[in-house]
Amino acid sequence: MTTRCTASLDGQLWCGPYVAxxxxxxxxxxxxxxxFIAIxxxxxxxxxxxxxxxxxxxxINPSTKLHELxxxxxxxxxxxxxxxxxxGQPRRNxxxxxxxxxKAVEVLEQVHTSELLFPKTLRPKPLRGTNGRSDARAGTGQTAAKMTTDIESFIxxxxxxxxxxxxxxxxxxxADGRITANRFRRTLAWHIVRRPRGLVAAVIQYNHISTLVTQGYSGNYHSGFPNELAMERWLERIERLTDIDRYLESGGHVSxxxxxxxxxxTQQAASKFQGRVLPTRRQAENLLNDPSLQVxxxxxxxxxxxxxxALCTKNEDAPNLGRCHSTCGNIARTDADILEVKAALDRLPQDRFAPPIRHxxxxxxxxxxxxxxxxxxYRDR
Ligand code: SF4
Known part of the structure; x- marks a missing residue:
């Protein structure tokens, strides 16, 4: 190719200077x-x-400025x-x-001329000796099975x-085997609910995505994605309470x-939900309101x-953890929480020569x- 590569990775050209x-x-x-993975x-x-x-x-919606597909x-x-x-029919929402x-859609629109973003072939013309199909859609789209093979080859x-x-x-x-196209849907729900800690950028991104996708569906359940989220929320809530239950059973201290x-x-949730078969996603949504699960x-x-x-909210049915007040009466701490508090204490700047207000x-x-x-x-024991 006569076009020079310009994209860089960690400050170096990713390849180049030309692609064969x-x-x-x-x-x-x-x-x-x-x-495809990004979308x-x-x-x-x-x-x-x-x-x-x-x-x-x-x-881009002119009034909300949100990106729509x-x-x-x-x-x-x-x-x-x-x-x-x-x-099929155009999706209402x-x-x-x-x-x-x-951005990924814009990239795809530049790499080929097909109507579908994921055509079966990227070659600009039919191979010699074959006739192009007259219908634009039938048989011209990429299949989920082929995409799984492509993901494997991409990895x-x-x-x-x-x-x-x-x-x-x-x-x-x-550890869970092949990365199939189906798994991305569940992975997004998992990450939104569990908000991986440690990676600040990831936490911000997942908060952002969570707001975007929930805003987008605004009560529309056709996509099924809110159900996916409800199921993940239910699993996460149950897993957490099971961990606390085990901690308390083994003599763990709470302050x-x-x-x-x-x-x-924890006791109520354990007796109500232990051994219970996983509910359907709709049931999960209803069960999430159970008082014992509001932890x-x-x-x-x-x-x-x-x-x-609650000191962070007056009208919402869920806490606003980003605005948590340290004097709230709803706070409880396990040993694991205290380890996090100790880590926060260690991270505090020790600069004695800092300006007096900051110090x-x-x-x-x-x-x-x-x-x-x-x-x-000491005191709460
Ligand atoms: S503990 Fe924090 S997050 Fe929970 S209700 Fe109180 S202020 Fe809100």
Missing amino acids: WEEVIPLTLHLQTAC AYLSGMRPGEALNLERGCHR HGTTWKNARTPDDAKDPE PWIVHPLAG GWVNDYCVRHQRNDRIPED GPAAEELRER FKGDGLHCVFDKTT HRAQQVAEHLTGIITSHE
Whole structure:
């Protein structure tokens, strides 16, 4: 190719300076797969929905400024004679997506001229000796099974690239087996609910995505994604209470004004839900409102939520953990929470020569955190 490569990775050209002609189609195929991963993962779409997106599906809503993907739905799609519509129908509510998913659509629109964003082939013309099909859609789209093979090959390419460039950020083997196109949907729900800690960027991104996708569906359950989230929330809540139950059973100590309430709710939840077969997603949504399950993990604390005494909210039915007040009566702490408080104490700046206001503030926070630790380790026992 005569066009120079310009994209860089960690300040170095990712390849180059030119791409060999015979590498263009294989590399474009990997780019297409990467775009599929970005779209499927960041939108929570079903693989079939992502694979049927068409050119021009990405729009920015002029009033909300949100990024929308417009697509086709087959669920409940009927023709005027009330028969099942094999062509599907335009989805009433678009998916609201992270801007990166919109960027992936723009990339796909530049790499080929097909109507479908994920065509079966990226070659610009039919191979010699074969006749092009007259219908634009039938048989021209990528299938979910082929996408799974492409994902495998994309992972192989990334790992091979890492070896060739002595990088250590290769994609590891997955303990749960092959990465199928279907798995992205569940993975997004898992990450939104569990908010991986440690990676600040990831926490911010998942908060952002969570707001976007929930905003986008605003009560529309056609996509099924809110159900996916409800199921994940239910699993996460049950797993957490099971962990606390095990901790208490083994003599674990809890401190804080809501310590007793945490013990009671854990006991109630254990007797109500232990051994219970996983409910359907709809049931999960209803069960999430059970009073015994209103326990949320915050930074260095558990929020045993009671709306009447909450200091972060007056009207919401869930805590606003980002605005947690240290004097709230809904706080309970386990040993694991105290470890987080100790880590926060260690992270405080120790700069004695800092401006007096900053130094004084750091001292106040340190005293507060030390008080929490002392109270847990000595006074509340
Ligand atoms: S202030 Fe903190 S502990 Fe109190 S309800 Fe809100 S999040 Fe929970």
